[in-house]
Amino acid sequence: MIDPEGPVPLYEQLAAILRGQIERGELPPDRPIPSVARLQQEYGLARGTVLHTIRVLVDEGLVYVVPGKGTYVKAR
Amino acid sequence: MIDPEGPVPLYEQLAAILRGQIERGELPPDRPIPSVARLQQEYGLARGTVLHTIRVLVDEGLVYVVPGKGTYVKAR
DNA sequence: CGGAATTTGTTCGTATGTATT
């Protein structure tokens, strides 16, 4: 799913994956996306890379973060 | 200038300092702001923290980055 | 109420790659 060799940054590849899951409804509105630790394990990425991805999606208005709880798909 | 003990994140403190210097004209438009390494030394911050600050200011449209050259105050 | 577990937030350190001068 993630290609560490390609020219596309890892955080961007992960962002694309999550965008797709959100748009296809696999991650429904007001439901949490997998935790940072989960995404880290699942895609073999470093924590910083996952956090970078979350920041990107928050900036895009796709998700919102509740500290100590989780990151949720924004309803729209 | 920067308080490592306070509740305000260091990157936000640094961003506030740079915003002030830009607004007061101490950092003129289309002129480079101090390098990441310089800010790092001057304020005793880590590289990642300074980079975070730069990202914030870029997102706010206050500065723009020219890869391999420097970070410049955006003219407006 | 106390404490452990979970999750996000912030920070530091380091390394590699890429672009410009």
Add this chain to the structure above:
DNA sequence: GAATACATACGAACAAATTCC
């Protein structure tokens, strides 16, 4: 080629908020 500077990515640590028992 060398120096400078930003971008990405790894690892690690501690703090804060939340939840559950």
